[in-house]
Amino acid sequence: MNEFLSPVERYYSDKLAEFGTRPQGVDWNGPEGQVKRFEQLCKVLPAEGSYSVADIGCGYGALLDFLSNNAKHFEYVGLDISATMIDAARELHAARPNAEFIVGTQPSRNVDFAIASGIFNVKLNAEDDAWNTYIVETLEAMNGYATRGFAFNCLTAYSDREKMRDNLHYADPRALFDLCKRRFARNVALLHDYDLYEFTIVVRK
Numbered sequence: 001m002n003e004f005l006s007p008v009e010r011y012y013s014d015k016l017a018e019f020g021t022r023p024q025g026v027d028w029n030g031p032e033g034q035v036k037r038f039e040q041l042c043k044v045l046p047a048e049g050s051y052s053v054a055d056i057g058c059g060y061g062a063l064l065d066f067l068s069n070n071a072k073h074f075e076y077v078g079l080d081i082s083a084t085m086i087d088a089a090r091e092l093h094a095a096r097p098n099a100e101f102i103v104g105t106q107p108s109r110n111v112d113f114a115i116a117s118g119i120f121n122v123k124l125n126a127e128d129d130a131w132n133t134y135i136v137e138t139l140e141a142m143n144g145y146a147t148r149g150f151a152f153n154c155l156t157a158y159s160d161r162e163k164m165r166d167n168l169h170y171a172d173p174r175a176l177f178d179l180c181k182r183r184f185a186r187n188v189a190l191l192h193d194y195d196l197y198e199f200t201i202v203v204r205k
Contacts, residue, residue: 005134007124009081012059017084033196037153038066040191040200041115044151050074051112054146056105056138057081057119061089064099077111079104106141114146120154123169131169136179143184149204159197173199 015024041063045051050073055063058078067074076099080086089101102108119138123131135154142150154171164170177190180203187204194200 005081008122011122011124012080013082013084034062035066036194036196037117037198037200038063040194041117041151041153041202042066042070043189043191043200044113044115044149044202044204045071045074051148052077054079054107054111054114056114056116056142058089058101059085061093061099061101063115063117064089064093064096068096074098075111076100077102077107079107081105105138107145110145110147112146112148114142114150116142116150116152118153120152120171121168124167128169135169135171135176139176139180139184143203147205149185149202151200151202153198153200156192156197156199158192163197171199173201176201 018024045053052075053067055061055076055078058064058080061078064076064078067076076096078086078089078099078101080089080101080103083103086101086103093099093101107114116138120131120135126134139150139152142152154173154176155168157170157172159170173190173192177188180188180201185203185205189202189204190199191202192199
């Protein structure tokens with residue numbers, strides 16, 4: 001784990017302890033925004049057929065619930081740097097035979113798709129250059145183990161200045177679109193039209 005991810009792990013573990021297995025427990029405002037976020041990220045997934053998907057920074061497994069309500073044939077692996085998050089996810093989804101939860105940042109084997117929701121937002125005291133390097137390295141890793149595509153979101157640099165917080169990272173959507181287009185795939189979509197202070201990038205191989 002990168003040295004600046006240890007405080008991030010504690011941050012999210014504390015959120016879970018305070019709020020439990022609901023959106024606030026993974027530092028989101030509420031269920032409406034969470035569903036809207038998942039709708040954008042899951043545009044990388046096929047409407048038909050079976051697939052495997054890795055949920056990077058899975059928290060308590062809310063994306064698994066969303067997928068179970070909207071898809072049929074999939075295998076899911078959730079990964080999180082917080083062991084307490086993984087424990088909560090395992091308990092909450094113990095009856096799901098198509099799902100597993102692992103402490104870590106990468107799956108042990110290749111998957112068809114990878115989804116990362118919110119993992120680039122909370123930088124705490126990390127320097128911007130170091131955090132940007134972490135983002136690029138994480139995307140390169142996702143590109144390596146996700147054979148059919150991946151999707152991720154970030155808080156946007158176009159956020160209202162007075163609402164920005166020093167402990168959060170606001171990314172340049174143009175720079176990350178350019179990175180994905182040049183390094184990872186021809187088919188890249190930038191989604192910035194769903195009324196949240198963030199954007200989603202979808203990479204299809």
